[in-house]
Amino acid sequence: MQPRVITYTKNVFLPLTSVCRNRCGYCSFRTPVQDGCVMLPDQAEAVLARGQAAGCTEALFTFGEHPEEEAGFDAFLEKTGYDTILDYCEAMCRLAIRYGILPHTNAGILTYGEMKRLRPVNASMGLMLETTARIPAHHGSKGKDPEVRLEMMEDAGRLKIPFTTGLLLGIGETAADREDSLLAIRDVHLKYGHIQEVILQNFCPKDNTPMAAFRVPETQEICDTIALARRILPEEISVQIAPNLIDASRLIGCGVSDLGGISPVTIDYVNPEHPWPAFADLKKIVGNATLQERLCIYPRYIRMGWYDPALQPLINRLDQRIQGGSGES
Numbered sequence: 001m002q003p004r005v006i007t008y009t010k011n012v013f014l015p016l017t018s019v020c021r022n023r024c025g026y027c028s029f030r031t032p033v034q035d036g037c038v039m040l041p042d043q044a045e046a047v048l049a050r051g052q053a054a055g056c057t058e059a060l061f062t063f064g065e066h067p068e069e070e071a072g073f074d075a076f077l078e079k080t081g082y083d084t085i086l087d088y089c090e091a092m093c094r095l096a097i098r099y100g101i102l103p104h105t106n107a108g109i110l111t112y113g114e115m116k117r118l119r120p121v122n123a124s125m126g127l128m129l130e131t132t133a134r135i136p137a138h139h140g141s142k143g144k145d146p147e148v149r150l151e152m153m154e155d156a157g158r159l160k161i162p163f164t165t166g167l168l169l170g171i172g173e174t175a176a177d178r179e180d181s182l183l184a185i186r187d188v189h190l191k192y193g194h195i196q197e198v199i200l201q202n203f204c205p206k207d208n209t210p211m212a213a214f215r216v217p218e219t220q221e222i223c224d225t226i227a228l229a230r231r232i233l234p235e236e237i238s239v240q241i242a243p244n245l246i247d248a249s250r251l252i253g254c255g256v257s258d259l260g261g262i263s264p265v266t267i268d269y270v271n272p273e274h275p276w277p278a279f280a281d282l283k284k285i286v287g288n289a290t291l292q293e294r295l296c297i298y299p300r301y302i303r304m305g306w307y308d309p310a311l312q313p314l315i316n317r318l319d320q321r322i323q324g325g326s327g328e329s
Contacts, residue, residue: 004289006252007238008282009296011058011261012051012101014044015269016089019073020064020108022141026171026214028206029270030064033072041080044092047266048099054264057318058104058123058296059096061089062269065108065143086114093121097314104261104296106164109143112155119161120308123297123315126164127152128199132181135172137211150184157192162301166199166240169225170217178225182232189234194306196298197238197258200225202246204271222246223254230255236300244274249285259285261296293322 017038018031031037048059067073067085082088085107093103102123110118115125129149130138138144156163167173167181182198189195202217222241229239240258241248248259262276283291295318297307302315 004257005292006257006259006286006289007292007294008259009058009261009294010054010056010279011060011104011263011296012047012056013060013261013263013266013269014047014062014092015039016044016061016063016092017067017073017077017085018064018269019067019070019076021066021069022064022108022143023139024141024144025137025139025210026168026203026206028209033070033076035076037073038076038080041092041095045095048096048101050265051101051263052099056101056263056265057293057322058261059093059099059101060261060296061092061096061103061105061107063089063107086117090118090121093118097121097311100314100318102296102311102314102318104164109148109152112159115152115156115159115161119159120310122161123295123307123311124162124164124196124301125156127156128166128168128201129153129181129185130166130168131171131173131177132184133173133177137171146184150188153185153188153195154192157188157194160192160306161194162196162297162306163194164197164199164240165195166197166201167225168201168203169222170203170215171211175224179228179232182229186232186234189237194301195237196301197240197260198229198233199240199242199260200229201242204245204274206273219247219250223251226251226254226256238298242268242271243282243285244268244276245271248277249287252286252289258294295319295322 020030080088096103104124106126132146238258240260243259
């Protein structure tokens, strides 16, 4: 019997801006338009340099959804030297590649044309579905319309972009909603074959948010959802949890196959109160399973050539580097 393999990536987290048009009831990432709301190019380059020195292979680029819709944002974006947030993101992705780190962009709702533009400078992309249910937590957040998010996921499939999505558990959805959400992800994948991983992320209440006193999902509830995902999703889709948000060691046996991006350089800006586990602790978390580093583009998509040809030398070099190790990090 082959030993179980639990994978992860070593990344740097670059939130290009925390300005966002949405008003989600659980979010503390979003900030008003103010000094410091945009990461400037020299700051981004300093992070990439540190990531390169630490052996990181993924640059996770995030920004609030359509920040240009917020009054006054353009004045702060101007300090970057770029006209639009998409111009800036594309340029920083190219910079990451020059530092030998593969970009992965997760920036909320993007159009087909915007994803097509970013595809040449991204090894993979992502968008959390969160839930197919219409819930109070998403009131005032037009980008969280489930139909809009599913349409973007389909567009990513049409573009052959290796894609990450997932559910946010405990934000007001029911168990039936979770099943419906997993079935929706499965159906999109069966059409296009591009979903490489599904994150099952537990809600973490944040102070000074409307949902600060909301109930936190219990471990068994998360375990049941992992098992449900494993029954619904095709075998080739990894089921991921965030090891900084929950006692991951209690969930490995439920069907987890991936621990996501973990950074030796940057914090989790979405959940800054939850530090990443030390890399030495990851082996303890996975128990008897084999811990294996991976890239942000999964091996089958490398074999299929689902990336821009200009990325091939870097993908090959990084893939050989992690495969050339002991196989266990």
